[in-house]
Amino acid sequence: MRPEGGESTLPLRRDWTGWLFVLIAVVAIGAVLYANGEKNGARYMARPHPVAPPADVVPEAPPMVLAPVTESDARAQNAKIALVTKGFVAPRPFVYGGGGDAKARARDCLAAAMLYEAGDDAKGQQAVGQVVINRARHPAFPKSICGVVFQGSERVTGCQFTFTCDGALNRRYSDAAWQRARNNADLMLSGGTYPAIGLATHYHTDWVRPYWSDSLEKIAIVDTHLFFRWPGYWGTPGAFRGAVSGDDGPIAKLAALSPLHAIALGLPTEIAPVDANAAVGEARVVVGAGETAGRDTIYTQLDRKAAPESFVTTALRLCGDKPYCKFMGWTNPTLKPDSDAMSDTQRAAMSFSYLRDDKAGFEKALWNCSEYRRDDVRQCMKR
Known part of the structure; x- marks a missing residue:
């Protein structure tokens, strides 16, 4: 029944109850998803911003201890x-x-x-x-x-x-x-x-x-x-x-x-896989006949993959504080000599040289520029 000339209220009531049902369902589903997210995703919550330690107290360095997570x-x-x-x-x-x-x-x-x-x-x-x-x-x-x-x-x-x-x-x-x-x-x-x-x-x-x-x-x-x-x-x-x-x-x-650590501790160096003077794999110090112990000549195998600038660091380390030191290095181990009595082929294959003579006020490092390109030609060995 409906009032004369009036509109029926039944369809409006059905529309309203239908939307209410949808709203309740959405809220319920959202609550379930949120609860599951809290349960399963708590491990992945964003970290709070760390608190700065006091500026007047040096912080303690924490050790490396790992949390038991996959x-x-x-x-x-x-x-x-x-x-x-x-x-x-x-x-x-x-x-x-x-x-x-x-x-x-x-x-x-x-x-x-x-x-x-x-x-x-x-x-x-x-x-x-x-x-x-x-x-x-x-x-x-x-x-x-x-x-x-x-x-x-x-x-x-x-x-x-x-x-x-x-x-x-x-x-x-x-x-x-x-x-x-x-x-x-x-x-x-x-x-x-x-x-x-x-x-x-x-x-x-x-x-x-x-x-x-x-x-x-x-x-x-x-x-x-x-x-x-x-x-x-x-x-x-x-x-x-x-x-x-x-x-x-x-x-x-x-x-x-x-x-170097073994020697300082008084331990035998035989336990170490690399010679104490090694620059790369091998470094042999030779004091030539008729020379004093302060005039060292070093024949060294160098690492072909190393930065050429590192050869200077190696030479300075091996020469130490000696007033006279001649350092020569080869990246080709088969051509590295054991004394100054080297062949022309061995001399031509030399990759790097360093000479220091404090008495003469001389110090110079040179590279084999056919092997290592240098922007300054004055750093190239003469051939």
Whole structure:
């Protein structure tokens, strides 16, 4: 029934109740989805912004302890950490303050960190090396290169660099790979930088999640590695002003890999795979007949893949403080002589030479420019 001349109210009532049913259903479905999301996705919630430690208290460096999560969960959680680009500052060049055996030991500590943390990869090694140098400059860490690398290595777990306490040093890389890492370390200790990671003091691969990742700012991504700094003052350039020791001592855990560490500890160098004077694979020091011990001639095999500028660093290291030193290097091991009595073919195959004579006030480095192009022809050997 409907009023005379009026409209029926039944269709309106049906429309209203139908929309109400749809609304209730949508709300119910949304509530279920939200509950499931809370249950299944809580692990992937976005991280809160880390709180900056007090500027007047040096923060404590947390050890590398990993949360028990799967690789896929770790990647998902790491992806939720925001990348902070504000205040990003490139690192300043660093030049090691010491020399001689101390610098060589620092180089081997740094090379070990580069090789065992990044493998035989130049870019990854430089990133690791920059983190080590950043730490050495920061008051929260030891003030030497070897001290930074082997911090906490006396513990079974929880060291700063896991290769120093998880038995990884029992695995040996090839001599060539080890020497490439040493060359890269030499460059980092002689003013080389890796700007892409800024002032990062921590890093990890994206398939693990250290407990400290919640308290630091993610500032760089290099391939599968994530790099972090402290928030607040302790992540700014002002915090990286500490003096770094130029007198690195020996590390027992490195003695089997580095003869320079073994010698300083009074251990036999036979346990080490590379000669104590090795520049690349082999370096032989020969004192010629009729010459004094202060006039050394060094015949060295060089790494063909190494940066040619690194040959100078190698020569300076091997010559040390000697007032007279002649350094000659070959990238072709079959043509490297053992004395000055070399053939014309051997002499023509020489890749690099360095001569220092303090008495004559002379010092010069030359390259074989048929092998290594130089912009300044005065750096080329005469043929």
